Amino acid sequence: MSKTRTVALPKDLYRQAIVESFKKLDPRVMMKNPVMFVVEVGFVITLLLTFFPSLFGGESKPLFNGVVTFILFVTILFANFAESLAEGRGKAQAQSLKKTKQETKARRLAKDGTTQMVHSTELRKGDIVIVETGELIPSDGEIIEGVASVDESAITGESAPVIKEAGGDFSSVTGGTRVVSDQIRIRITSDPGESFLDRMISLVEGAKRQKTPNEIALNTLLVSLTLIFLIVCTTLLPIAGFVNAAIPVATLIALLVCLIPTTIGGLLSAIGIAGMDRVTQFNVIAMSGKAVEASGDINTIILDKTGTITHGNRMAAEFVTVGRAKLEVLNRVAAQSSRYDETPEGRSVIELAKKQGLSGEALDLPGSEGVEFRAETRMSGTNLADGTLIRKGAVDAIKKYVSEQGGSIPADLETKANAIAVAGGTPLAVVEGKTILGLIYLKDTVKPGMRERFDELRRMGIRTVMCTGDNPLTAATIAKEAGVDDFVAEAKPEDKIALIRKEQAEGKLVAMTGDGTNDAPALAQADVGLAMNSGTVAAKEAANMVDLDSDPTKIIEVVAIGKQLLMTRGALTTFSIANDVAKYFAIIPAMFMLAIPQMSALNIMNLATPQSAILSALLFNAIIIPLLIPLAMKGVKYTPMSASKLLSRNLVVYGLGGILVPFIGIKLIDMILAAFRLV
Ligand SMILES: Nc1ncnc2c1ncn2[C@@H]1O[C@H](COP(=O)(O)OP(=O)(O)OP(=O)(O)O)[C@@H](O)[C@H]1O
Ligand SMILES: [K+]
Numbered sequence: 001m002s003k004t005r006t007v008a009l010p011k012d013l014y015r016q017a018i019v020e021s022f023k024k025l026d027p028r029v030m031m032k033n034p035v036m037f038v039v040e041v042g043f044v045i046t047l048l049l050t051f052f053p054s055l056f057g058g059e060s061k062p063l064f065n066g067v068v069t070f071i072l073f074v075t076i077l078f079a080n081f082a083e084s085l086a087e088g089r090g091k092a093q094a095q096s097l098k099k100t101k102q103e104t105k106a107r108r109l110a111k112d113g114t115t116q117m118v119h120s121t122e123l124r125k126g127d128i129v130i131v132e133t134g135e136l137i138p139s140d141g142e143i144i145e146g147v148a149s150v151d152e153s154a155i156t157g158e159s160a161p162v163i164k165e166a167g168g169d170f171s172s173v174t175g176g177t178r179v180v181s182d183q184i185r186i187r188i189t190s191d192p193g194e195s196f197l198d199r200m201i202s203l204v205e206g207a208k209r210q211k212t213p214n215e216i217a218l219n220t221l222l223v224s225l226t227l228i229f230l231i232v233c234t235t236l237l238p239i240a241g242f243v244n245a246a247i248p249v250a251t252l253i254a255l256l257v258c259l260i261p262t263t264i265g266g267l268l269s270a271i272g273i274a275g276m277d278r279v280t281q282f283n284v285i286a287m288s289g290k291a292v293e294a295s296g297d298i299n300t301i302i303l304d305k306t307g308t309i310t311h312g313n314r315m316a317a318e319f320v321t322v323g324r325a326k327l328e329v330l331n332r333v334a335a336q337s338s339r340y341d342e343t344p345e346g347r348s349v350i351e352l353a354k355k356q357g358l359s360g361e362a363l364d365l366p367g368s369e370g371v372e373f374r375a376e377t378r379m380s381g382t383n384l385a386d387g388t389l390i391r392k393g394a395v396d397a398i399k400k401y402v403s404e405q406g407g408s409i410p411a412d413l414e415t416k417a418n419a420i421a422v423a424g425g426t427p428l429a430v431v432e433g434k435t436i437l438g439l440i441y442l443k444d445t446v447k448p449g450m451r452e453r454f455d456e457l458r459r460m461g462i463r464t465v466m467c468t469g470d471n472p473l474t475a476a477t478i479a480k481e482a483g484v485d486d487f488v489a490e491a492k493p494e495d496k497i498a499l500i501r502k503e504q505a506e507g508k509l510v511a512m513t514g515d516g517t518n519d520a521p522a523l524a525q526a527d528v529g530l531a532m533n534s535g536t537v538a539a540k541e542a543a544n545m546v547d548l549d550s551d552p553t554k555i556i557e558v559v560a561i562g563k564q565l566l567m568t569r570g571a572l573t574t575f576s577i578a579n580d581v582a583k584y585f586a587i588i589p590a591m592f593m594l595a596i597p598q599m600s601a602l603n604i605m606n607l608a609t610p611q612s613a614i615l616s617a618l619l620f621n622a623i624i625i626p627l628l629i630p631l632a633m634k635g636v637k638y639t640p641m642s643a644s645k646l647l648s649r650n651l652v653v654y655g656l657g658g659i660l661v662p663f664i665g666i667k668l669i670d671m672i673l674a675a676f677r678l679v
């Protein structure tokens with residue numbers, strides 16, 4: 001359903017990553033990764049020992065020290081390379097986005113109605129500009145007048161132009177996109193340097209990458225482990241002295257580096273960057289790594305109905321009279337109620353009325369004023385010059401409105417409205433004064449493939465709830481057709497937030513997709529808020545993710561990527577720590593054999609010589625990092641299953657694998673070293 005977007009990778013991606021890995025050797029940079037920083041300090045000490053073998057007293061072999069120095073150096077480079085490679089794709093993408101960011105001229109409207117050509121960088125929030133066919137939209141904004149088709153390929157990669165129109169949920173435009181037909185007036189919504197494109201560039205570039213709480217927690221664990229092993233290794237010195245076994249410093253450093261979690265320490269940030277990057281490849285812009293991670297733990301997804309589960313082009317399809325009302329009267333009043341309603345629904349009502357023979361004069365209403373649609377009132381309408389109030393809106397809202405004025409409810413209103421709702425349509429009641437004249441049938445259809453997607457989410461253990469402002473009958477029909485687990489009808493914006501808060505209070509993580517201004521508060525409240533790029537500016541600003549393809553079901557991919565990210569990190573941490581078992585058996589006997597030959601009984605791996613054992617373990621420790629880069633970047637495979645099942649499966653694969661693989665690897669390296677008489 002959703003496509004991935006591939007960015008042309010520069011041919012010299014690898015060369016650049018290599019250059020970057022050397023630049024990252026700077027201790028000030030290394031310090032941000034304490035585990036690898038310890039390796040760097042060890043490297044400096046063994047380097048000194050290579051040239052001054054008796055620096056710390058006693059005898060040590062300069063050649064052995066030199067080899068250890070070299071392996072440590074390579075270990076650091078491998079870790080830096082992993083991070084640089086992960087960063088490379090984002091940098092390339094930022095480069096191509098920067099090309100899109102052109103400075104343009106804009107036609108700004110002054111207070112007195114004249115226009116003035118200004119530089120796009122001079123535009124500020126609140127400025128009004130006019131953009132015509134063929135011109136670039138100078139900055140982010142909201143259409144306040146007109147309809148246009150806009151080519152957004154510069155941002156979304158999708159070449160088919162999209163229709164943007166004033167009012168409703170499709171009014172936002174992005175700077176850098178091009179108007180391909182018609183003329184629009186835009187109210188600018190961002191100051192220079194803060195546009196969507198600017199934010200996108202800095203995000204993919206990773207300029208503002210912050211460690212997520214999960215990453216910080218794991219990092220703390222890794223640092224603690226490093227400290228523990230640092231203490232263990234330093235206390236080995238006096239213990240060895242006690243049994244008269246002198247342990248060379250380089251050997252001790254080799255042991256330390258083997259035991260501290262260098263594998264996960266070296267790959268940790270690459271895993272995080274690659275996770276964000278995978279989201280971007282799905283054409284979703286995540287404002288933070290935290291949002292991506294949170295999506296991996298989501299329990300509940302809240303979706304709105306119109307435009308998310310249904311196609312969303314709710315169009316007036318029929319006028320249905322109630323009571324003794326005449327169809328022509330209903331036609332006229334319905335159209336008049338929409339005279340100032342700039343939403344797609346409102347426009348479609350006028351179109352239908354005209355199609356059914358209404359003359360344009362009926363909409364000539366001097367002295368009248370419009371009442372905009374609001375999600376709170378669920379009504380819109382027109383106040384005529386003679387004092388007559390015309391309204392249209394959700395049936396229950398209109399009923400309440402009429403009752404409050406002492407009007408009566410036609411007997412057949414209920415059944416006729418229900419008939420529309422049961423078919424999945426939205427009935428809008430039309431009232432003139434206090435007389436309900438009839439209904440407008442707004443038609444909408446469920447998008448194809450919805451049921452399969454919700455089934456998939458259920459297998460992941462995620463509950464789906466449809467939350468709509470529409471009436472319960474329409475909601476029930478659509479909910480059943482789409483296959484969501486639950487639904488809430490007649491929801492006002494505050495009800496959506498309340499629903500999210502309720503789930504969160506039960507300890508659940510909640511994701512929400514939406515596109516409307518009325519969705520914005522809920523998008524902000526949710527742990528993961530995915531806004532549609534087609535949606536309003538308010539929705540996009542409140543959310544922590546924006547889907548450039550405006551496909552609300554994309555949340556499924558985002559959840560899968562988040563889960564994959566968490567799993568990859570868990571799997572590689574398990575693997576990294578399990579590795580230590582084999583390294584103990586390789587190095588500890590070797591160290592003591594050097595002094596106490598009887599200890600050779602401990603050499604259960606039957607390694608050639610003590611030196612070979614130490615170097616093999618250290619080499620394995622280095623080589624495993626680049627070998628795991630592809631896994632860190634691509635992520636471990638995710639198949640929908642319950643969390644506990646996943647956990648036990650991963651423990652077996654990466655825990656057991658983490659113990660066994662180094663036994664085999666170290667033995668193999670030892671055999672190769674021995675065969676070539678290198679040790
Ligand atoms: N232009 C309009 N004029 C009058 N009433 C409207 C208009 N648009 C929608 N309504 C009524 O208000 C109700 C709420 O509309 P709204 O678009 O806010 O729904 P929502 O909360 O976004 O939920 P969803 O998008 O899932 O339908 C609609 O079900 C409809 O009955
Ligand atoms: K290690």
Ligand SMILES: [Mg+2]
Nearest residue numbers: 304306307516
């Ligand atoms: Mg909506």
